Amino acid sequence: MSTVDASVEAAQAALAGEHACVYGYGVVGAHLPDDGVPARRALAAHRDRREALAAQLRAAGAEPVAAEPGYALPEPVSDESGARRLAATMEQRLAGLYADLVAAAATPELRELAARGVVTAAVDALTWGAAPVAFPGLDGRVG
């Protein structure tokens, strides 16, 4: 696989992850008090990054992957703590996809988008209740 192919594939994987997050935060928001303001803020941020990834993919001559029609959740969400767990899980997984993209990115712009994606997802995972880890996005693969 060429460098460019690997870059496009990793960017598509990150984009698919962002699509899943956009769906998931709709569920998260529905189970949070205060009208789910933090979830709506997260949703907006994920939509922005989804657009940024799609733009990078188009610039590389690739057709950005579309969202799936629906997503089943890792576990049913029926209350606030379940919603927070889902959000934390999504952000942790997304951090992994962005870490892959950091390694695969064929352009500095894509590398930067990915690196900021790792940082943002890791910090967001913590704010939703995940425990801090030494290598967000890489845990289990370093050392």
Next chain:
Amino acid sequence: MAGQVTVSHVIETVDARRRRLLVTLLGAPVAATLAGAALTGCSADPRPKAAPGARAELDADVKVRWSAADGEQALLALHAATVAAHPGLAERLAPLTAHHDEHLAALRDDGPLPFGARDDTAPAAPEVPADPAAALAAVVEAERAAGDARLTDCLAAAGPRLAAVLAAIAAAEAGHGVVLAS
């Protein structure tokens, strides 16, 4: 529902991709390459390198790792000095200090750093504010600054594996700032 895929399906697909990416990018699983990878391991770097440029990129990455390792040592010294001055902060800082130990080890495992003597050179003892809250705030500030610096290092790194490690370290340190400030 027809056409419905599960999040875990997406993740499984992605995991398969990640495994393939690891193999194509790194030549072998990360853990296996870590020990001996750094300098020789750059042959697993998929970016095409002309022979003269390869040497320059290699040298550049040694500098990036050196600067990042320096930053980790400074944070470790700050954690140690802070805990010495304020034992009450020990419990909060300990798990995060352990992360910095891991960061430093990962940066060094990537190959020998230049000027080996630096490994034994303790940085100057950092000043710690007498007020515990101010001392904690100083650690928060240092973690955030280090996270920004590692992000810059990540963008400067030539090797993909080093770049990913630096992004993860940047993320961990940004997270430390958030955890300690909350």
